[in-house]
Amino acid sequence: GPKKQTEPPSIPVADLFPSKIFPEGERQSYNNDQRWRETSEEKRELERLEFDILNEVRQAAEVHRQVRQYIRTIAKPGIGMTDLCERLENCVRQLISENGLEAGIAFPTGCSLNYVAAHWTPNANDTSVLQYNDVMKLDFGTQINGRIIDSAFTVAFNPRYNPLLKAVREATDTGVREAGIDVRLCDIGAAVQEVMESHEVELDGKVYQVKCVRNLNGHSIAPYRIHAGKSVPIVKGGEATRMEEGEYFAIETFGSTGRGYVHEDLDTSHYMKNFDVGHVPLRLPRAKALLNVIDRNFGTLAFCKRYLDRLGETKYLMALKNLCDVGILDPYPPLCDTKSSYVAQFEHTLYLHPTRKEVLSRGPDY
Ligand SMILES: COc1ccc(Cn2nnc3c2[C@](C)(O)CC[C@@H]3OC(=O)NC(C)C)cc1
């Protein structure tokens, strides 16, 4: 049977399962008009053909669960944000048996605080320290052969935030339950918003109705492509596009005490190649050299400045700007609500099997 992980974790997940068969995520049936799939022989045969790929994604999901269980024990007031990220990232690298682009970190460790909703991770020389009154969204990804698990949860110490976290957790679980083959994306957004806005939270004597951040969405996921083109809205009024068999989705919701709308602000840490841009002839030697480092180490996966630093890259800011200006890279600045607000997030990755839904990143914690 499976062997036991050490505390702190050190054993690659592959070594914990001698059979090399990794645990399934949470099974959920589809709704009534898709229930026929569960017993369809044709769909069950399709299911058997996908086992090898799903087994890899489940390994990435098990890494995610074990890393986040450990990180919860060290994510306490007083820890440096950079130290927290590096401990999380080194843990992912170890448990996933990091191997170039075939297995490793899928995107930068998001540890956005308070009114910052997403896409924040420390840059070099950041000395910020986690505080008792912080609301931190830990959003990190694991990948095997480009199959990405994108899952996130919110850490807060002051119990005054519990109603906010509860609202977002219930909203995300609603989005996960509503998802399914042929379901319209706009219907998921409406269902999420109804649950989110049924909650309120009191801070400093003021009562807030929790708002969905209307310009943040979940997203479809494809091999080495964190955002594969479909957005899953978290408010009503979205597109009638439907979910399809065989698709992977990151279902994430964000609840806020602010405007419920984010804008780009603060220094950029996150970058990612534009998936659709082909070869572009470059003249600046330093830009050409930096693109080569990015292609070899990240490909079309998202990365951050800290990941360039650890590879020994220096004086790369001009080359990085050049690659963005010509459209090869896109910058992803932090996404912020109003300064005095608080945003919480929960996120799961699910797979739409031919016969049923699987919440791949489900764990005992969330
Ligand atoms: C460059 O590094 C990354 C890392 C993760 C992602 C995955 N993602 N794709 N879109 C989003 C995300 C996050 C980080 O999950 C959550 C927020 C965001 O939602 C959203 O709607 N944004 C709109 C403003 C378009 C993308 C890029």
Ligand SMILES: [Co+2]
């Ligand atoms: Co995410």
